[in-house]
Amino acid sequence: MSYLEHLKLAVIASAIAVGFALPAAADEQYFPLQSYRVGPYAAGGTGFFGGFIDYLKLIDIRDGGINGVKLTWSEGETQYEVEKGVEVYERLKNNSGVAAWNPLSVGIAYAMIDRITQDKVPLITVNHGRTDSTDGRVFPYVFPLLLNPYSETSGIVNYIAGKLGGQDKLKGKKIVVLYHGSPYGKETIPIYKLLADKYGFEVQQIEVPHPGNEQQSQWLEIRRAKPDYVVLRGWGVMNPVALKTAQKVGYPVDHIVGNVWSNSEEDVIPAGDAAKGYVAITTQASGEQYPVVQEIVKTVYGAGKGNLEDKKRIGSVYHNLGIVNGILNVEAIRIAQGKFGHRTLTGDEVRWGFEHLQLDPKRVEELGAKGLFHSINVTWQNHEGDGYVTFQQWDGAKWNVVSDWIAPDWALLRPIIEKSAAAYAAEKGIKPRTSEDAPVTTN
């Protein structure tokens, strides 16, 4: 072999070596996404994961990642089914630099609690999840951020009380809760009972079997019961069907209050006229006027890299929730980086970040999300973070906010949550944390 050939080989070899070495040297933080883009809940899945991915892309394109740490992700389709979610979990968990899991399914989240606790990676269930996981002493790795199901219930009952003219007016009234036949739907059964006892109203809870595209008998039952209000605790296709069936049996739509998973454009548009005047709770406003949404439109969709196929859905409720979820995840990593350094963090370090995820309204404004959501204040004990809610009304074309930011009755709910968490701890033999300073697992 001639000298020249040796040189050539060396050059090629080093080029290959550099090529392999470079990507490995860059720090990356990875999001495994158990998304669902097919099946009865595809509208929620595509909107939420679309918004989440859009925000991660914004951070990568605009800022080059978080302090230079690039964000990566990959998706696995779950169709909202528990066993598929578990399979995707097992498949993606071995990727390096896993930041947090965001399955957007109560059933999947339940199945993951033991697994992620063992793996020491946070599990985020924004606006849903297992209520007692709010107690961070017992559930160190689970975060029902912004709004757990009990806070949502309290917010809705307070709103109805406001409509009636005060909490004392609830006495003797009748509320029907129409809930989705899934772990998510059933989560609030006890808290409605409890609030009914406390305020003296009568509650009747009626289940709609999954997926909920047939509700004639339930609504006839509602018509017989003649409730003052109906709370729609639906999901996916169940919601428009509920609104349409309500119209059919002659129940007034402005006396139906939707919960946080019955509040999207995809829930009301298919119902057409039947949805006009319908009110629903939300933690994040819809619309694309917020600076952060505008930047996504400009930077991400402008570059042809947006995740939503239908651009009309930009700024819809689920898309905005995905963006808010992106903000919360990214800020948790940023906060954790402040303590542990600007590098790929372990799941446990990201958990520390979530436990210090305190975004006051000023910081929310800096992030371009003023008015999109209010604030969050997560601590090691309180994994929900005291999210505020607001109510919006559908006018046939868009959602209009019809209330201020309202605080749920956290003081009332906390003892119930602690009791339930304590029971879980006893059943599982978990010793609740007594201080923040659980040692953090680093690399």
Added chain:
Amino acid sequence: MATPVQNTRLVTPERLGVLLLLIVAYGVPIIGTGYLFDAILTPFLALSLAAVGLNILTGYAGQVSLGSAAFLAVGAFAAFNFNLRVPGLPFVVSIVLAGLTAAAIGILFGLPSLRLRGFYLAVSTLAAQFFVQWALTKYSWFSNDNPSGVIDAPPLKLAGFAFTGPIGRYLFSLTIVVVITFAVTRLIRSQTGRNFIAVRDHETAARVIGVPVLGTKLVAFGISSFIIGVAGVLWAFAYLRTVETGGFNIDRSFQILFIIIIGGMASLRGAFLGAAFIVVFPLILSRTGAALFGGVFDSGVLEMSQRIGIGALIILFLILEPRGLSAMVDRVWDWVRLRRAAASGGGTPRSFSLRKLQPKGRT
């Protein structure tokens, strides 16, 4: 090990094959990863066992059932409740009791089979499917008053030894599946097993030769439900480790029925082959799809195309080999033997005794 009625030789190719399979099955933990066990092998074992159970009822005894998922649910919830409410009960006893509970419910819902046949019976087993799901949802006592109706599975413990970790859960499931499968191979060669087949092939003829038709049907329902109930325990405790009624819906019943149709009716091997097809094949498609086109299409498009692909393949399979994967394996095996026999100049190959038990006239 089982001694086939018509074979007295100690070492047969069939037994060697089973032995080899067992060695591989128990040896896999040396090389496998957590994903292999938690996401593929454990659900495969649970579904295989359920298919073995349904195969007794549908394949051997000829009673179509669309209620398998209900018996899975009964098994899972019964094991949970026995474990929870009877302190100090060994887990194996919970499993057996769960199986017996499922058997009792199965016999109850098998009663219509005394009067109904074919499609009518299938529809009446739907009642089990809907009733069980409704009852488990309606009465929160079954899920220990958990607000979401989701129960957390306790860790698997046998005689003080905890089967934690993916490999532990896999070995636990494997052992149960092996024990039950061997028991079933004995059963189908016993008088009861032959009664099943007699009832399936011609009810009137069976009655004429003195087979107690009604009792045989109920026994089939009982044994089948027992096995499916145990499979439900594995599904809930070894695989998902959380239980909610939503997972035991009509889709799951159909899945198990498809397993035995694709795998091969009245064939134990078919139950395993079918389960492997139903569990593993979508995963392979999904992962190769994601690896090849993940950057181009989103996961929704991929998932849809996979469904179309799997559907088309199932149709193709059933046209080419209506007797299922099991018969296909036999054909390949016979072909190999013929070639070998032809090469050595020997006679025709001996066929498997098991195949004689398979239904005729389904080709």
